[in-house]
Amino acid sequence: MSLCILAGGKMMMLAASVFTLSWTHSVQKTEWREAWAVTPAGMQLTEAAVKGSGAGMEPGEDAVLKAGWWVWAPTLPPQPSIRLAASGLTPSAWRLCHAGGCLDLGVEAGDAAVLSRCEEP
Numbered sequence: 001m002s003l004c005i006l007a008g009g010k011m012m013m014l015a016a017s018v019f020t021l022s023w024t025h026s027v028q029k030t031e032w033r034e035a036w037a038v039t040p041a042g043m044q045l046t047e048a049a050v051k052g053s054g055a056g057m058e059p060g061e062d063a064v065l066k067a068g069w070w071v072w073a074p075t076l077p078p079q080p081s082i083r084l085a086a087s088g089l090t091p092s093a094w095r096l097c098h099a100g101g102c103l104d105l106g107v108e109a110g111d112a113a114v115l116s117r118c119e120e121p
Contacts, residue, residue, distance in 0.1 A: 002014060020033055021084075044078045
């Protein structure tokens with residue numbers, strides 16, 4: 001499986017079947033991190049973690065505290081895509097990391113990106 005990223009009118013394909021997304025919450029200024037897998041059924045959220053809690057960022061019911069992070073496995077069904085939009089209110093971009101490295105998405109307010117499974121020819 002490969003990850004396709006549509007951003008700035010350009011399509012990029014990454015040879016990655018797992019990746020993490022992280023960002024800083026706009027109100028609480030606390031880091032949030034999610035682990036995703038690219039599957040035949042779509043984009044599967046496998047783990048979420050938040051460094052603290054607060055308005056709009058409550059840890060999941062089964063969350064456990066690990067090294068200062070509340071970590072849990074969400075029960076979200078596979079998604080056809082992940083849509084990211086930069087509001088300009090968060091102090092950081094979306095950080096996407098995979099085995100080959102990291103890249104920032106949504107650096108400027110109004111930047112948008114769509115993450116999805118690449119369709120095989």
